[in-house]
Amino acid sequence: MAMARTKYNGSCHCGKIKFEVYAGTTVTVFECNCSICVKKQNNHFIVPAKDFKLLEGHTFLTTYTFGTHQAKHMFCSHCGVQSFYIPRSSPEGYGIMPHCLDEPKPLKIIIEKFDGQHWEDSIAKHANLFRNKIKM
Numbered sequence: 088m089a090m091a092r093t094k095y096n097g098s099c100h101c102g103k104i105k106f107e108v109y110a111g112t113t114v115t116v117f118e119c120n121c122s123i124c125v126k127k128q129n130n131h132f133i134v135p136a137k138d139f140k141l142l143e144g145h146t147f148l149t150t151y152t153f154g155t156h157q158a159k160h161m162f163c164s165h166c167g168v169q170s171f172y173i174p175r176s177s178p179e180g181y182g183i184m185p186h187c188l189d190e191p192k193p194l195k196i197i198i199e200k201f202d203g204q205h206w207e208d209s210i211a212k213h214a215n216l217f218r219n220k221i222k223m
Contacts (some may be wrong), residue, residue, distance in 0.1 A: 097188045101166035104144035108171075110134050113195040116185055121206055123153070123160065130198075131182035134175060134203050139181040 088177065091112050098105045114132040123129060142146075151160040159173040168185035174180070185196060201209055 093193075094190060095188045095193075096190055097170055097183070098189065099144070099163040099168035099170050101163060101168075102167075103147045103165050104163045104169060104170055105142040107140050107142060108134055108181070108188075109138040110183070110193070111199060112193060114185060114193045115197045115199050117201045118198050119201040122165075122204075123158075127160075127169060129169070129172075129182075130185070130186075131172070131184050132196075133177050133179050133180050133182055139171065139183070166201070199213050 093110050093112055095108050095110060096105070098161060110132065114181065115130045116130050118124075132214050133218065137221040145187050146159045149164040151162070152158065157178060158175040160169060161172050162169040169184065171181050171183050185193060
């Protein structure tokens with residue numbers, strides 16, 4: 088049975104970055120404890136790249152990488168808000184910050200803890216969950 092999907096509109100604080108994303112009415116948000124996620128409160132849900140579209144603001148995006156340089160942390164160069172990024176765990180998808188969705192809001196958010204301080208062990212533990220998010 089297919090999951091009900093909704094088109095969400097989102098943006099950064101100043102509105103220069105605007106995007107749309109398709110996801111379920113219930114989203115699983117990853118709460119990670121790696122160094123950058125803790126500092127930025129980078130809670131996010133993952134969608135396949137085909138379900139994400141940047142509508143405005145490409146020229147305002149700045150990308151930050153560190154460590155393995157696999158994750159692409161993109162943020163608005165004007166207001167500094169990160170509304171989405173390309174996660175190391177799912178480079179073929181996007182991590183979307185649910186608090187940057189303007190309308191509508193997901194009906195339900197499920198929080199899934201991810202131990203980013205022990206990334207390799209945690210990704211192995213959650214491998215099926217990440218694979219299922221990208222196949223949607």
